[in-house]
Amino acid sequence: MTALPRFTEYAARRIAKGRGNDRRDGLPPGPSAPPGLQMVGFLYRPIPFLRACRDRFGEPLTIRIPGIGAIVQFANPEAVKEVFRDSGDAMHAGKANEVLEPFLGRHSVLVLDGERHRGQRRLLIPPFRGDRMRAYGAAMGEITRARITHWPLDQTFRMQTETQAITLDVILRTVFGMDVGEAEDRMRHKLVEATRILDNPLYLIRAFQRDLGPRSPWGRFLRLREEAFVELSALFEERRREKELGGVERHDILSMLLDATYEDGSPMADEEIHHELLTMLVAGHETTATALSWVTHRLTRHPLVLRRVQRELDEAFPDGDVDPDRVQELEYLDAVIKETLRMHPVIPGVGRVIMEPTRIGGVDLPVGVMAGCSIYLAHFNPASWPEPERFDPARFLNGRPSPYTYFPFGGGIRRCIGEAFALYEMKVVLATILMRLVPVAAPGYRVGTMRRNITLTPTDGLPVRFRRRLARRTART
Numbered sequence: 001m002t003a004l005p006r007f008t009e010y011a012a013r014r015i016a017k018g019r020g021n022d023r024r025d026g027l028p029p030g031p032s033a034p035p036g037l038q039m040v041g042f043l044y045r046p047i048p049f050l051r052a053c054r055d056r057f058g059e060p061l062t063i064r065i066p067g068i069g070a071i072v073q074f075a076n077p078e079a080v081k082e083v084f085r086d087s088g089d090a091m092h093a094g095k096a097n098e099v100l101e102p103f104l105g106r107h108s109v110l111v112l113d114g115e116r117h118r119g120q121r122r123l124l125i126p127p128f129r130g131d132r133m134r135a136y137g138a139a140m141g142e143i144t145r146a147r148i149t150h151w152p153l154d155q156t157f158r159m160q161t162e163t164q165a166i167t168l169d170v171i172l173r174t175v176f177g178m179d180v181g182e183a184e185d186r187m188r189h190k191l192v193e194a195t196r197i198l199d200n201p202l203y204l205i206r207a208f209q210r211d212l213g214p215r216s217p218w219g220r221f222l223r224l225r226e227e228a229f230v231e232l233s234a235l236f237e238e239r240r241r242e243k244e245l246g247g248v249e250r251h252d253i254l255s256m257l258l259d260a261t262y263e264d265g266s267p268m269a270d271e272e273i274h275h276e277l278l279t280m281l282v283a284g285h286e287t288t289a290t291a292l293s294w295v296t297h298r299l300t301r302h303p304l305v306l307r308r309v310q311r312e313l314d315e316a317f318p319d320g321d322v323d324p325d326r327v328q329e330l331e332y333l334d335a336v337i338k339e340t341l342r343m344h345p346v347i348p349g350v351g352r353v354i355m356e357p358t359r360i361g362g363v364d365l366p367v368g369v370m371a372g373c374s375i376y377l378a379h380f381n382p383a384s385w386p387e388p389e390r391f392d393p394a395r396f397l398n399g400r401p402s403p404y405t406y407f408p409f410g411g412g413i414r415r416c417i418g419e420a421f422a423l424y425e426m427k428v429v430l431a432t433i434l435m436r437l438v439p440v441a442a443p444g445y446r447v448g449t450m451r452r453n454i455t456l457t458p459t460d461g462l463p464v465r466f467r468r469r470l471a472r473r474t475a476r477t
């Protein structure tokens with residue numbers, strides 16, 4: 001074990017053993033370990049850290065992080081409801097996400113609050129409405145088929161690398177509206193390199209976001225981002241010219257944003273579109289890729305579930321070809337995805353900074369404190385989810401769960417804009433893979449959870465193998 005994992009293990013254990021804070025500030029109990037140590041636990045070992053805190057202090061609990069201060073973590077449905085019902089005036093999510101501003105830019109919907117947030121969200125929501133998904137399904141299927149053709153059968157490879165390649169191409173094609181070609185290749189290389197730098201959670205901390213020249217990681221990231229923006233501006237010009245000439249009608253999200261106008265009739269500035277496209281890339285690419293990896297992991301561990309998914313696919317697509325227009329009918333696959341997101345929420349929690357003194361879950365929260373809704377702890381709350389450690393997709397077959405006990409996409413006025421897109425993409429990608437191939441656990445692999453930037457991913461990128469499906473006559477990879 002290298003020094004960092006050893007230290008993070010120590011931090012998580014040390015916190016569980018801690019005396020508990022003295023509650024002089026009237027906030028719920030929490031670890032007394034120094035904030036720097038709590039930060040290491042929270043960043044590098046979030047699951048053991050959260051579990052240790054919950055077991056020791058109950059819920060709600062308070063953790064303290066340097067530069068952020070107190071974060072009161074709630075997980076019971078009543079408190080979560082109070083947070084999600086806020087209109088955005090008493091609690092600011094943009095302020096809670098401000099650490100992302102240097103990555104995404106000051107216009108990103110994720111870091112805005114109040115009227116500016118409402119205005120920006122109004123423009124971003126229409127392209128992501130459920131009924132628009134059909135426009136993106138064919139590209140999602142095509143990209144997946146092209147990728148799996150190169151997978152070596154019966155040999156171990158990292159699933160996360162593959163799912164990221166698929167979801168990045170989906171974003172480039174359907175959100176950025178890029179055609180296959182040199183410009184798309186250049187953009188892909190820049191984005192892959194830039195997001196790789198951001199994999200290290202240290203860059204979530206302001207002190208490490210320093211431009212120390214083009215060779216330093218953060219300096220390199222900033223330069224790659226600028227180069228990507230230059231490429232995007234050229235793309236915007238091309239699209240505007242195309243439109244003037246009355247060219248092909250495009251259905252990608254960029255085209256809709258170029259046409260969108262604020263309530264006063266003004267269009268979005270290029271800089272605003274740059275920042276929103278980058279936001280969708282960061283918020284939508286690794287998250288969906290990670291969720292796909294977690295579903296694959298679960299399918300390798302639950303053969304009966306895998307068989308039932310395969311049966312459902314065979315019945316829906318007897319000729320072996322996945323019709324993206326019909327993936328919404330796959331109820332069992334939908335339940336498998338949802339149960340996976342319950343047990344492996346890709347983002348462990350959401351935060352809101354308190355702007356006016358507020359009472360949540362019976363706790364008085366002063367201005368400046370952060371209220372966190374812990375997705376992870378809520379999804380493992382035995383009062384909401386009996387036997388929470390058991391993987392059981394059937395929980396999701398009858399009706400919708402409450403948005404306050406199950407919220408992998410957050411909630412209220414900040415609920416994820418890309419939820420319908422991500423769930424649809426996951427169904428198209430998984431159906432396309434599972435019609436042809438069978439996932440098998442890599443020999444000797446024991447899964448753990450680690451943080452990559454904002455997401456919680458399987459350790460080692462989820463080593464996995466695939467076998468060709470034998471039973472079907474349509475094994476066309």
Ligand code: HEM
Pocket residue numbers: 093109110111121175279280281283284285287288291346347349350351408409410411412413414415416417418419421422
């Ligand atoms: C499995 C995949 C995904 C997960 C688990 C996920 C999860 C989340 C979560 C937890 C939030 C914060 C919500 C809150 O604060 O209450 C969020 C916000 C957001 N997500 Fe996603 N997301 C996913 C995919 C996507 C995709 C595909 C896109 C777009 C292409 C996207 C775009 C956004 C945006 C723009 C926001 C900010 C909304 C706002 O602040 O108003 N996400 N997402």
